[in-house]
Amino acid sequence: MNGVHDMGGMHGFGPIEREEHEPVFHYRWEARTFALRQACGALGKWNIDMARHANERLRPEEYLPATYYERWLSGLQRLLVESGLLTPSELAGGKSEKPAPAGLVAFPPEKVETAVRTGRNYRVDTPVPAGFAAGARVIARNINPTGATRLPRYVRGKHGIVDRDHGVFIFPDANAAGLGPKPQHLYSVRFAARELWGADAAPKDCVCLDLWEDYLDPA
Secondary structure, eight states, rough: OTTTTTOTOOOSSSSOOOOOOOOSSSHHHHHHHHHHHHHHTTTTOHHHHHHHHHTTTOHHHHTTTOHHHHHHHHHHHHHHHTTTOOOOOHHTTTTTOOOOOOOOOOOOGGGGHHHHOOOOOBBBBOOOSOOTTTOOOEEOOOOOOSOOOOOOOOGGTTTEEEEEEEEEHHHHOHHTSSSSSOOEEEEEEEEHHHHOTTTTTTTTTTEEEEEEGEEEOOO
């Protein structure tokens, strides 16, 4: 979807402020939010792309002033209500009004560290033919989907060259919509800076983006 989260290439937001020796969490509530998000995600009611899209659906007036973990917390609240794990009144009151849904199994504590350290592999061992090879000239599709997408606005309609084929991965747009993995090739595509930003960009600079096959057409 076209939302405020897709700010790549936009002016007016000021420089990125880098914090030396930045801690993983600035406050204890951030760590609790991270733990809650992981524990609730392990219940299997949504996948990572659905979770990311929940953050992206925050209204601009909520998204822009929010910190990273404030967005995580808001997204989690949305996911809990939409999946039926909580009602809006339970969320507002802080107390459960009925027993937990049958069949829920809590994530065991002894598996937490391994799960956080290793994550999940989204590469798919499926023999899907590749539509492009390294060196192929492509154009990023100029699409405006209402659902989740990982195709940045600033690259849509721009010409690039396939640098490499990463293999077959889950397609996030379909996965976020609950339509299954729709496995396909993921490519590193190189775009000249001047193709993206115009004649004022440095002539030797480029940007490489990892883009799924459904985002690309032959140029």
